[in-house]
Amino acid sequence: QKEVEQNSGPLSVPEGAIASLNCTYSDRGSQSFFWYRQYSGKSPELIMSIYSNGDKEDGRFTAQLNKASQYVSLLIRDSQPSDSATYLCAVTYGGATNKLIFGTGTLLAIQP
Amino acid sequence: EADIYQTPRYLVIGTGKKITLECSQTMGHDKMYWYQQDPGMELHLIHYSYGVNSTEKGDLSSESTVSRIRTEHFPLTLESARPSHTSQYLCASATRGETQYFGPGTRLLVL
Numbered sequence: 001q002k003e004v005e006q007n008s009g010p011l012s013v014p015e016g017a018i019a020s021l022n023c024t025y026s027d028r029g030s031q032s033f034f035w036y037r038q039y040s041g042k043s044p045e046l047i048m049s050i051y052s053n054g055d056k057e058d059g060r061f062t063a064q065l066n067k068a069s070q071y072v073s074l075l076i077r078d079s080q081p082s083d084s085a086t087y088l089c090a091v092t093y094g095g096a097t098n099k100l101i102f103g104t105g106t107l108l109a110i111q112p
Numbered sequence: 113e114a115d116i117y118q119t120p121r122y123l124v125i126g127t128g129k130k131i132t133l134e135c136s137q138t139m140g141h142d143k144m145y146w147y148q149q150d151p152g153m154e155l156h157l158i159h160y161s162y163g164v165n166s167t168e169k170g171d172l173s174s175e176s177t178v179s180r181i182r183t184e185h186f187p188l189t190l191e192s193a194r195p196s197h198t199s200q201y202l203c204a205s206a207t208r209g210e211t212q213y214f215g216p217g218t219r220l221l222v223l
Contacts, residue, residue: 043215098162098206103154
């Protein structure tokens with residue numbers, strides 16, 4: 001069964017703090033994992049991709065993947081009000097079909 | 113990063129009309145996708161294409177149809193619009209990898 005689960009939030013984080021967003025997935029065959037940011041009324045924008053277990057850092061963003069636990073997370077350091085958005089976790093499924101299944105997203109609110 | 117264009121950005125139309133939502137990308141990506149997203153809800157894949165003359169239905173049943181006659185162009189058509197078709201339609205494209213890049217979307221309102 002294809003499924004990607006995220007806490008819908010809202011997740012409220014003070015400005016300058018670390019925001020932690022979590023995602024679990026059900027398809028053990030999933031190989032590629034993505035985090036997208038979506039501002040209200042806009043289209044999703046790619047933040048990070050991760051393919052192997054461990055951490056991947058890009059600026060203030062760190063993606064973490066644990067395939068054994070079927071868990072992927074996104075950390076945002078030094079959170080800014082402009083980080084306030086919905087964060088979508090997306091996972092490939094169905095082997096090499098290059099299709100993504102998206103979670104419902106976590107609404108992140110950075111408090112000034 | 114891909115340059116993906118969608119037109120129109122907003123469309124208000126009456127029930128029963130035929131509409132075509134345009135999607136074009138300039139990066140030569142082989143794979144293109146159409147998603148439907150209602151406010152506050154997840155994206156649902158309705159159509160995808162892995163190349164010219166290749167189209168498949170996605171996971172969400174849709175009354176729309178698509179075509180892929182040119183690599184850069186992936187239009188979506190509704191033969192007879194209904195209020196239940198009111199939604200945001202997002203087009204995306206990807207290279208050989210799975211990373212998908214999204215266009216700005218079309219907001220459709222069917223009265």
